[in-house]
Amino acid sequence: MRYCYFWRIIYAGIFIWLLVIVGGCVDRIIEIEESNTYHWQKNMNQAEFEQLKEGMTYLEVAEIAGGAGERTKNNHYRWNDEILLTQAYIVQFKDEQLISKEVIIVKGHSTRE
Numbered sequence: 198m199r200y201c202y203f204w205r206i207i208y209a210g211i212f213i214w215l216l217v218i219v220g221g222c223v224d225r226i227i228e229i230e231e232s233n234t235y236h237w238q239k240n241m242n243q244a245e246f247e248q249l250k251e252g253m254t255y256l257e258v259a260e261i262a263g264g265a266g267e268r269t270k271n272n273h274y275r276w277n278d279e280i281l282l283t284q285a286y287i288v289q290f291k292d293e294q295l296i297s298k299e300v301i302i303v304k305g306h307s308t309r310e
Contacts, residue, residue, distance in 0.1 A: 225256060230264045239264025241276035246286050246298065253295040258288055277303075 230239045241262040248261050255274070259265050266274030266288065276286045282303065289297045 226259050226265045229260055233263050237279055240279040241286050242279040246300070249288065249295060249298050251295055254293055255290055255295075258295060 233239055239262070245261050245263070249258055255266075258274075262276050264276075266276045269275045269287070272290045274288050274290070276288070278284045278286070282305070285301050285303050287299050287301055288295060
């Protein structure tokens with residue numbers, strides 16, 4: 198009986214620790230976005246994209262960009278360009294570290310021919 202109780206305490210402690218870590222990251226990103234003067238500053242620009250280096254964490258990238266990226270698929274995040282509506286930036290992470298980045302062309306949804 199005591200053995201089971203011990204493990205419940207350990208699992209509860211781990212769960213609380215994870216909540217604090219994840220919550221701290223989310224809170225930090227909210228702080229970053231709220232510190233922007235303008236809403237569009239949570240997007241990325243070419244100069245910020247060029248500052249990204251292999252090995253950076255998601256939080257470091259979010260700090261440079263000025264906001265959170267949109268998760269497009271597992272470990273891939275997208276930031277729209279602050280100025281150009283025709284490009285965006287894709288950043289891939291593995292084991293919590295940046296492993297690749299690319300600029301993509303964004304096609305519009307115009308119905309004009």
